[in-house]
Amino acid sequence: MYFFDPHVHMISRVTDDYERMARMGCVAVSEPAFWAGFDRGSVDGFRDYFRQLTEFEPTRAGWSGVQHYSWLCINAKEAENVELSREVIAMIPEFLDKPGVLGIGEIGLNKNTPNECTIFREHVELAMRTNELILIHTPHLDDKYKGTRMIVDMLLEDDRVDPGRVLIDHVEEHTVGLAREEGFWCAMTLYPVTKCTPSRAADIIEMYGDDRIMVNSAGDWGPSNPTAVPDFIMELRRRGYAESQIKKIVYDNPIEFFSGSERFEFTPPDVFRFRENAPAGLDAE
Amino acid sequence: MESVQSASEVFDEVYLDLRAGLLVLAASLDRIDRCEGSERIGEDLRRERIGQCLEILATPGLNRAEQIQVLFSDPYTPGWNLTDPADPADPADPADSTDSTDTSASPGDDT
Numbered sequence: 385m386y387f388f389d390p391h392v393h394m395i396s397r398v399t400d401d402y403e404r405m406a407r408m409g410c411v412a413v414s415e416p417a418f419w420a421g422f423d424r425g426s427v428d429g430f431r432d433y434f435r436q437l438t439e440f441e442p443t444r445a446g447w448s449g450v451q452h453y454s455w456l457c458i459n460a461k462e463a464e465n466v467e468l469s470r471e472v473i474a475m476i477p478e479f480l481d482k483p484g485v486l487g488i489g490e491i492g493l494n495k496n497t498p499n500e501c502t503i504f505r506e507h508v509e510l511a512m513r514t515n516e517l518i519l520i521h522t523p524h525l526d527d528k529y530k531g532t533r534m535i536v537d538m539l540l541e542d543d544r545v546d547p548g549r550v551l552i553d554h555v556e557e558h559t560v561g562l563a564r565e566e567g568f569w570c571a572m573t574l575y576p577v578t579k580c581t582p583s584r585a586a587d588i589i590e591m592y593g594d595d596r597i598m599v600n601s602a603g604d605w606g607p608s609n610p611t612a613v614p615d616f617i618m619e620l621r622r623r624g625y626a627e628s629q630i631k632k633i634v635y636d637n638p639i640e641f642f643s644g645s646e647r648f649e650f651t652p653p654d655v656f657r658f659r660e661n662a663p664a665g666l667d668a669e
Numbered sequence: 670m671e672s673v674q675s676a677s678e679v680f681d682e683v684y685l686d687l688r689a690g691l692l693v694l695a696a697s698l699d700r701i702d703r704c705e706g707s708e709r710i711g712e713d714l715r716r717e718r719i720g721q722c723l724e725i726l727a728t729p730g731l732n733r734a735e736q737i738q739v740l741f742s743d744p745y746t747p748g749w750n751l752t753d754p755a756d757p758a759d760p761a762d763p764a765d766s767t768d769s770t771d772t773s774a775s776p777g778d779d780t
Contacts, residue, residue: 387684496743501750529742537750584734594670622682624673 385627386653387634390642391412391490391519391553391573391605394452394610396440401603401610408614411635412451412654414642415441417491418521419461422604425557427471431478438482441466449481449658451650455519456480456490463494463498463503473506480514486645487511489519490553493531505562507595511542519646522554524578532559534567549644552598554579560592569641573602574612582612582619589620589633600636 394402405413415437420460424430433508437454442449458472469505479485491507493500511518525533535552539545547567555563555570556579563570573579581587585599603610613634620630642648672679698719703709710716718740725736 477749503734526741526743529739530745533747534749535747556737557732558742587734589670590672625670629670 385409385617385631385634386411387518388598388638389600389603389610389613390551390598390638391416391602393602393604393608394445395420395436396605397603397610399444399447402445402450405610406448406450408611409617410450411656412453412650413445414453414455414486414519414638416455416521417457418490418604419459419519422466422667423462424468427468427475428562430472431475434476435550436481438479438485440653442484444630446663449656449662452495452658453484453485453486453648456485456493457507458503459490460492460500460504460521460523460621461634462595463500464497464556469503470506473510474502475516480516481647483647483649485519485647486642487519489517489551490521491518492524492535492553493529494527496529496531498526501534501538501622503526504535505541508539508545512516512542517642518545518550520550520552522552522559524554528554528556528604536562536568538567539568540595551598551641555588556580557588560588567596569596569598569637571598571600573600574609574616575602576607576609580605584617585616586619586623593602593635594629594633594639595597598633598641604619652659 386409387407389410392415394413394415417433417437424433427558428527432455437456441454442452455475458469463469473668476488486538488507488511491504491505508518510516520535520536522528532555538548539550548569551569551571552559552563553571554573556572558574560570572585574582574585579602580599589597599613599616601612602608603612609615617630617634619632639650642650674682701707720739721740725733730736765768
């Protein structure tokens with residue numbers, strides 16, 4: 385089955401992962417900007433990062449026939465540095481006309497602090513001013529419920545925010561309803577230990593339905609699995625669901641949401657020609 | 670998207686996983702209790718929550734996973750954004766947390 389991984393940090397993965405994902409049916413990925421494992425020291429550090437996201441990653445993905453999209457922001461963890469965050473937010477528009485940039489993300493909260501709230505609101509302001517989609521990170525573990533509610537509260541403060549243009553990510557059993565009842569899109573992350581297993585994600589689909597929801601691997605530099613979406617597909621197959629029902633969640637829904645961006649140019653796999661789209665190869669060394 | 674399986678089919682499918690999970694839980698609690706200082710663990714909020722989870726599991730219902738998630742969550746104060754966040758005495762300050770237990774230390778868990 386073809387699938388779209390709507391949240392995966394391929395910059396942290398090796399090229400072989402693109403190849404493995406493609407062989408398992410991945411036709412496209414979207415990659416939000418995130419924390420690199422250390423706090424970056426300058427706006428130029430982010431400028432280089434955004435160049436890598438918007439220039440080199442699409443090229444590298446193309447070697448395996450995977451279409452690559454990206455999101456730009458300074459993540460919640462680094463938002464504690466308000467001065468740097470504001471410099472990054474002011475610089476983001478330099479990249480907003482790059483092909484494949486879908487919007488602002490993944491913005492959100494980490495420890496639910498006042499500084500994180502300040503920078504979250506300023507990212508939303510940028511997205512409203514530039515008419516961008518928004519992809520939202522919600523906190524982990526004990527912080528998630530409170531943080532998700534705070535995020536929804538802040539989004540509802542702004543009359544310009546259209547919930548149909550906002551994706552709230554990393555939802556679990558106690559937060560999926562918060563996102564959906566206000567009309568937001570949401571996504572479940574299939575992640576070892578701290579987020580959803582494929583089985584729990586399938587349970588949530590059974591309880592809340594398959595509209596405005598998707599699943600992702602959030603594969604990154606930590607323990608994670610960039611082929612987690614196929615695990616979810618297998619879970620639904622074992623439970624007896626039709627291929628068309630599964631396809632809606634792992635392929636149709638991401639495409640429907642991302643189509644809200646004018647820069648989302650997607651070639652369906654039935655007409656995609658690998659040789660015409662694959663960039664010339666490069667040696668890593 | 671309602672389940673297309675019967676309860677009996679699902680139970681057959683998950684039974685060994687449930688059995689294995691319960692054994693992991695039991696063995697882990699045994700391991701803690703046979704170590705030096707185990708009596709102090711009883712005062713740890715996290716251990717108390719594990720006990721509360723077991724009570725939730727023993728109660729019939731359709732949202733036990735959600736209940737356990739909420740049990741492991743920091744408290745939320747509705748209207749927090751309608752008050753003055755600069756006021757350090759404001760109990761609704763977003764940084765306020767009544768739980769000092771930081772369990773979110775997974776190094777790569779920041780995507």
